[in-house]
Amino acid sequence: MSLDALYQQIILDHNKKRVGFGLNAGGFPSHQYNPTCGDEITLTVRLSDDGTTISGIEWEGKGCSISQASASLMVSEVVGMTIPEFEEFANGFREAMRSRGQIALGEEEFGDLAALSGVSKFVARVKCAMLAWVAAEDSLALTRESLN
Numbered sequence: 001m002s003l004d005a006l007y008q009q010i011i012l013d014h015n016k017k018r019v020g021f022g023l024n025a026g027g028f029p030s031h032q033y034n035p036t037c038g039d040e041i042t043l044t045v046r047l048s049d050d051g052t053t054i055s056g057i058e059w060e061g062k063g064c065s066i067s068q069a070s071a072s073l074m075v076s077e078v079v080g081m082t083i084p085e086f087e088e089f090a091n092g093f094r095e096a097m098r099s100r101g102q103i104a105l106g107e108e109e110f111g112d113l114a115a116l117s118g119v120s121k122f123v124a125r126v127k128c129a130m131l132a133w134v135a136a137e138d139s140l141a142l143t144r145e146s147l148n
């Protein structure tokens, strides 16, 4: 199987698996909409009791396979990270997505998210891949405000 085919398979798998799918009440959900593709995601970040670590992420949404797979892959990789770790990780992901094919997502750092590397060559699809991440950053900011 070529790397492209493998990455395609990971995206299709996560589009079905949808890790973290299903919203519970409470918390600070963020709803994000991508008008260029019609993707929608509502996502809630949960923090540990001491407010330092991402203890869970729940989401619901619909849209293209890239938008849904990116949410599922993000949840698979970032739950358990501290907030600074997540911020650095999200910045690295965004930088790669905006690089127009110049920066690949290394598997060592990004795990199966590497499957989304190719998206950065297609400017119109970058918003699809970023949607869940924008929602996570927004929900995290709202959650942290509430702790202050």
Ligand code: ZN
Residues within 6 Å of the ligand: 034, 037, 038, 039, 063, 064, 065, 066, 067, 128
């Ligand atoms: Zn899309």
